[in-house]
Amino acid sequence: MRTLLVGQSGGPTAVINGSLYGVLQEATESGAFDRVLGCRYGIEGFLSGMTFPLSSLTESERARLRITPGSFLGSCRKRLPSDLTDRIYDKLFHRFEEEGIEVFLYIGGNDSMDTLDKISRAAAERGSSLRCIGIPKTVDNDLMHTDHTPGYGSAARYIASTMRSIASDTDAYRVKSVTIVSIMGRDTGWLTASAALARRYEGDNPSLIYLPEIPFSEERFLRNVSDELQNRDSCLIAVSEGIQNQEGIRIGEKEGVYHDAFGHKMLSGAASHLEGLVHDYLKIKVRSFELSLPQRCFSPTLSLQDLTEAEEAGRFGVRSALRGESGQMVTFFRKENSPYSYECRLFPVHQISNKVKYFPREWVCEDLAGVTEDFFSYASPLIQGDVLLPLKGGLPDYLSLKDEKAY
Amino acid sequence: MRTLLVGQSGGPTAVINGSLYGVLQEATESGAFDRVLGCRYGIEGFLSGMTFPLSSLTESERARLRITPGSFLGSCRKRLPSDLTDRIYDKLFHRFEEEGIEVFLYIGGNDSMDTLDKISRAAAERGSSLRCIGIPKTVDNDLMHTDHTPGYGSAARYIASTMRSIASDTDAYRVKSVTIVSIMGRDTGWLTASAALARRYEGDNPSLIYLPEIPFSEERFLRNVSDELQNRDSCLIAVSEGIQNQEGIRIGEKEGVYHDAFGHKMLSGAASHLEGLVHDYLKIKVRSFELSLPQRCFSPTLSLQDLTEAEEAGRFGVRSALRGESGQMVTFFRKENSPYSYECRLFPVHQISNKVKYFPREWVCEDLAGVTEDFFSYASPLIQGDVLLPLKGGLPDYLSLKDEKAY
Numbered sequence: 001m002r003t004l005l006v007g008q009s010g011g012p013t014a015v016i017n018g019s020l021y022g023v024l025q026e027a028t029e030s031g032a033f034d035r036v037l038g039c040r041y042g043i044e045g046f047l048s049g050m051t052f053p054l055s056s057l058t059e060s061e062r063a064r065l066r067i068t069p070g071s072f073l074g075s076c077r078k079r080l081p082s083d084l085t086d087r088i089y090d091k092l093f094h095r096f097e098e099e100g101i102e103v104f105l106y107i108g109g110n111d112s113m114d115t116l117d118k119i120s121r122a123a124a125e126r127g128s129s130l131r132c133i134g135i136p137k138t139v140d141n142d143l144m145h146t147d148h149t150p151g152y153g154s155a156a157r158y159i160a161s162t163m164r165s166i167a168s169d170t171d172a173y174r175v176k177s178v179t180i181v182s183i184m185g186r187d188t189g190w191l192t193a194s195a196a197l198a199r200r201y202e203g204d205n206p207s208l209i210y211l212p213e214i215p216f217s218e219e220r221f222l223r224n225v226s227d228e229l230q231n232r233d234s235c236l237i238a239v240s241e242g243i244q245n246q247e248g249i250r251i252g253e254k255e256g257v258y259h260d261a262f263g264h265k266m267l268s269g270a271a272s273h274l275e276g277l278v279h280d281y282l283k284i285k286v287r288s289f290e291l292s293l294p295q296r297c298f299s300p301t302l303s304l305q306d307l308t309e310a311e312e313a314g315r316f317g318v319r320s321a322l323r324g325e326s327g328q329m330v331t332f333f334r335k336e337n338s339p340y341s342y343e344c345r346l347f348p349v350h351q352i353s354n355k356v357k358y359f360p361r362e363w364v365c366e367d368l369a370g371v372t373e374d375f376f377s378y379a380s381p382l383i384q385g386d387v388l389l390p391l392k393g394g395l396p397d398y399l400s401l402k403d404e405k406a407y
Numbered sequence: 408m409r410t411l412l413v414g415q416s417g418g419p420t421a422v423i424n425g426s427l428y429g430v431l432q433e434a435t436e437s438g439a440f441d442r443v444l445g446c447r448y449g450i451e452g453f454l455s456g457m458t459f460p461l462s463s464l465t466e467s468e469r470a471r472l473r474i475t476p477g478s479f480l481g482s483c484r485k486r487l488p489s490d491l492t493d494r495i496y497d498k499l500f501h502r503f504e505e506e507g508i509e510v511f512l513y514i515g516g517n518d519s520m521d522t523l524d525k526i527s528r529a530a531a532e533r534g535s536s537l538r539c540i541g542i543p544k545t546v547d548n549d550l551m552h553t554d555h556t557p558g559y560g561s562a563a564r565y566i567a568s569t570m571r572s573i574a575s576d577t578d579a580y581r582v583k584s585v586t587i588v589s590i591m592g593r594d595t596g597w598l599t600a601s602a603a604l605a606r607r608y609e610g611d612n613p614s615l616i617y618l619p620e621i622p623f624s625e626e627r628f629l630r631n632v633s634d635e636l637q638n639r640d641s642c643l644i645a646v647s648e649g650i651q652n653q654e655g656i657r658i659g660e661k662e663g664v665y666h667d668a669f670g671h672k673m674l675s676g677a678a679s680h681l682e683g684l685v686h687d688y689l690k691i692k693v694r695s696f697e698l699s700l701p702q703r704c705f706s707p708t709l710s711l712q713d714l715t716e717a718e719e720a721g722r723f724g725v726r727s728a729l730r731g732e733s734g735q736m737v738t739f740f741r742k743e744n745s746p747y748s749y750e751c752r753l754f755p756v757h758q759i760s761n762k763v764k765y766f767p768r769e770w771v772c773e774d775l776a777g778v779t780e781d782f783f784s785y786a787s788p789l790i791q792g793d794v795l796l797p798l799k800g801g802l803p804d805y806l807s808l809k810d811e812k813a814y
Binding site: 300383398 | 483575586605608703707796803805
């Protein structure tokens with residue numbers, strides 16, 4: 001049986017199933033395969049015999065799959081050994097043969113591309129005709145050699161929408177107040193920067209934005225906040241969870257670990273630490289919180305552009321494999337900012353895995369507490385458009401392997 | 408000038424401007440007033456001469472106002488004195504006369520109804536013909552003598568949507584894990600209960616729900632979590648920020664206050680405390696976070712039913728005042744659950760203010776860690792329907808007093 005195998009790996013996003021949908025539809029429409037098989041729980045589940053027959057999904061189930069956040073097939077964080085003669089590869093290629101796999105697509109981020117790279121090179125060494133293509137996904141937008149990554153646009157849109165809502169809320173009082181919101185991205189500032197998209201006019205909230213690429217100074221932070229409060233009642237701040245000082249020590253972690261009466265470990269975290277600073281040194285009403293998990297899985301604010309591109313990445317991956325390509329990742333090449341246009345291309349996955357794309361230093365404002373217009377031009381096209389979700393009982397009608405229909 | 412005065416007070420919601428829109432439209436359409444005036448920053452701003460000419464808003468601005476979260480006019484938390492002969496009432500009624508106010512509508516929760524009650528009684532004592540009507544709003548849903556309160560439906564829909572997204576996300580791994588989400592409502596469990604609406608089938612996540620009305624037992628909690636993990640990998644828990652033990656001590660506050668190296672106060676909070684318990688006693692991967700501010704101001708998940716009712720409450724308030732009513736709050740009377748139908752009524756505001764409507768004990772499951780079908784029948788109609796938001800730059804196009812147009 002001519003089989004296309006597809007897996008999902010690493011942290012979920014709101015559009016990772018959009019790519020899965022693209023793979024499934026393109027593979028079905030191509031007529032080149034007898035079936036499309038999904039790895040349950042990534043390559044790890046596949047190794048232990050766990051698969052899901054994606055071809056069996058009905059058209060209406062596929063439509064629901066497209067807008068379902070999280071990894072429909074399940075995910076893993078397994079790292080394959082660097083030694084391509086390791087026995088695990090024997091087992092893996094035995095499984096590939098057993099299932100008649102001709103094409104393997106892996107949807108994931110940095111670590112997943114490492115897996116794909118190794119499998120692709122192991123295939124070459126074994127003289128296997130298996131074709132391996134990587135489909136990029138990550139909310140962090142930190143993959144090299146691609147303009148951006150599916151998943152980022154929807155996460156950025158969630159963050160910007162949330163910050164805009166919070167700005168409306170905190171504007172309500174005449175009392176001076178500071179609100180600090182911690183945003184995902186321990187090493188790169190792409191997500192935190194997207195908070196700036198919430199601004200409706202020059203000087204609107206969030207008025208201060210701190211990225212992990214810029215060494216953080218507590219003195220400068222307190223001065224920034226103080227200055228802002230000269231001209232406004234409410235100061236809304238976006239801060240990356242990963243901000244660190246000049247010495248590379250993460251803010252909110254440098255005091256180490258706290259224990260409560262039960263001996264529980266308590267880490268203060270960046271936002272909570274800064275809340276303490278504002279409270280103690282500026283004596284201003286202050287609160288902080290983390291946007292946390294919803295950043296990578298909230299679907300009501302899906303970016304239509306992002307979802308469309310996620311699907312296209314999946315489709316392009318299938319077409320590339322059918323053209324005989326292997327060992328490549330699908331990338332996005334931006335042709336123009338305005339009107340926005342792009343095309344999908346391929347790039348050797350070996351040169352992508354295990355690298356990180358940082359936020360460009362030249363897109364950070366001079367005061368180190370904001371981002372420039374260049375970032376707006378870059379990110380704005382990626383957050384455009386609403387996706388109308390099918391509703392059930394007033395809520396998005398996601399597809400789940402645990403649904404009523406027994407698989 | 409025959410003037411209708413309207414103010415907003417207390418914590419903002421996602422639909423409080425929906426009520427303001429209803430007031431403005433009904434007052435305009437009635438032809439009974441020369442102008443509609445808004446209190447800037449509630450009664451406090453009005454006292455110091457701060458108003459906003461709502462009549463001057465164009466039709467397209469009004470359409471944007473309707474879907475803007477937060478208090479468009481600004482809010483306050485001022486409590487008026489109980490002594491109705493206090494000089495502040497002289498000042499207030501002087502201001503009313505100065506502006507030609509015939510009708511005063513106040514959109515708010517418990518404390519705001521207290522303000523309205525006092526002004527209404529002060530008017531009666533002074534022989535003033537001022538008519539005062541309260542328009543209910545609160546995400547907490549804790550006002551007495553009304554089936555529910557505008558603002559609750561949208562907050563509940565945000566919470567349920569978020570929990571459904573998180574459930575999709577946490578299902579991705581085969582690793583045992585616990586996710587604890589802290590939800591607003593220090594004294595009442597209405598919001599936390601709404602997390603249950605996220606379930607797609609019996610036993611779906613969130614599988615455990617803890618309300619502040621039910622004395623919390625840490626032993627029972629750990630047993631609940633342990634039991635859940637027998638049958639599932641991922642256990643998603645909704646917990647009210649206000650849960651307290653048998654002695655009435657709030658969970659996460661009983662250890663008191665922590666200080667970090669800088670002497671900053673650190674409160675662990677309910678979710679964070681429970682995270683520590685799971686970590687220490689069950690040795691399971693666990694994380695916790697708070698939904699925080701977005702619960703009361705996130706608009707992309709507005710409930711159409713809630714927004715419609717918020718507007719209707721404002722319109723009904725104006726019509727009631729025009730019929731000569733005063734000292735009343737608009738209430739919602741539910742005629743049927745399915746198909747859902749209701750009508751607006753009035754109830755003396757004096758009997759509403761300063762009371763709290765708790766979550767019914769009989770709607771809590773026997774295991775004290777969930778809610779019954781009765782709650783689903785009650786809450787489900789309130790979270791129905793999407794609201795299509797006007798977009799600008801890919802994000803909701805809210806109306807703000809700080810917008811380009813100078814007011």
